[in-house]
Amino acid sequence: MRLRALVRAASAVAAICAITLAGAADVERSDLEPSDDNRPVVTLRSDGESRRLSRADIERVGLYDTELEHFEGPEGRFTGVRLKAFLDAHDIGTDHRLRLIAADDYTVFLEPAELAAKRYLLATRLDGEPLPRDAFGPLMLLVPEDAEAVLDGDPSMTQWIWGIVEIQAL
Ligand SMILES: Nc1nc2c(c(=O)[nH]1)N[C@H]1C(S)=C(S)[C@@H](COP(=O)(O)O)O[C@H]1N2
Ligand SMILES: [Mo]
Numbered sequence: 001m002r003l004r005a006l007v008r009a010a011s012a013v014a015a016i017c018a019i020t021l022a023g024a025a026d027v028e029r030s031d032l033e034p035s036d037d038n039r040p041v042v043t044l045r046s047d048g049e050s051r052r053l054s055r056a057d058i059e060r061v062g063l064y065d066t067e068l069e070h071f072e073g074p075e076g077r078f079t080g081v082r083l084k085a086f087l088d089a090h091d092i093g094t095d096h097r098l099r100l101i102a103a104d105d106y107t108v109f110l111e112p113a114e115l116a117a118k119r120y121l122l123a124t125r126l127d128g129e130p131l132p133r134d135a136f137g138p139l140m141l142l143v144p145e146d147a148e149a150v151l152d153g154d155p156s157m158t159q160w161i162w163g164i165v166e167i168q169a170l
Contacts, residue, residue: 023146023147023148023149024144024145024146024147024148025066025067025068025144025145025147025148026066026144027064027065027066027119027144028064028066029063029064029065030063030064030065030079031065032063032065032079032125032128034056034059034060034063035054035055035058035059035124036056037054037055037056037130038054038056038057039054039055040053040054041053041054041055041058041137041138041139041165042058042138042139042164042165042166042167043165043166043167044090044166044167044168044169045166045167045168045169046090046092046096046168046169047169055124055130055138058081058086058122058139059081059124060089061081061082061085061086061088061089062081062082062085063079063080063081064079064080064081064082064121065077065078065079066078066121066142066144066147068142068144068147069147069151070136070140070142070160071150071151071157071160072136072162074126074135074136076126076127077127077128078123078125078126078140078142079124079126079128080121080122080123080124080125080139080140080142081121081122081124082119082120082121082122083119083120083121083122083141084115084119084120086122087115087169090169092169094112094115095112096112096169096170097109097110097111097112097170098110098167098169099167099168099170100141100161100164100166100168101164101165101166101167101168102161102162102163102164102165103133103165104163106163107161108141108159108161118143118145118146119143119144119145120141120142120143120159121141121142121143121144122139122140122141122142122164123140123141123142124137124138133163136162137162137163138163138164138165139163139164139165140160140161140162140163140164141159141162141164142160143159143160
């Protein structure tokens with residue numbers, strides 16, 4: 001009985017290692033305190049209304065950490081919120097398409113099926129420090145499970161928008 005439990009535990013560990021080796025960056029609960037900075041940094045448009053959100057508003061829904069190398073160069077511990085948790089907090093249902101817009105006008109659309117398929121992280125910090133406007137901030141979208149694969153170009157990194165200043169629920 002004891003031996004069977006041990007074998008089962010060992011194969012669970014092996015399965016987790018296999019997933020890690022496949023190139024996903026782990027995402028875990030952060031020890032950081034949510035920001036208390038109330039200055040607005042992004043605009044959220046949904047239901048015909050527009051709201052300005054601060055770092056405090058965004059980080060309130062729960063912080064997660066992921067260690068990864070971004071293809072644009074920044075590397076380290078990114079911290080942010082689950083996109084799903086962010087949407088839930090603003091009563092944006094899973095039937096909406098999202099449009100993310102960056103300060104350089106680059107834009108990304110995320111369809112409901114894409115939102116359901118992957119766990120996206122809206123990063124607000126790198127190594128504990130807020131991401132500034134001139135270095136990929138205030139918000140960047142990461143897909144930790146694709147972290148290593150995108151470095152080889154498959155899947156494509158087109159969803160990895162940085163410098164996000166507006167989020168629209170369509
Ligand atoms: N804000 C912003 N995010 C962006 C982009 C951009 O131009 N601006 N380019 C996207 C695209 S199309 C790709 S392939 C990757 C890499 O962009 P790069 O090749 O221009 O560095 O980042 C994505 N995120
Ligand atoms: Mo691209």
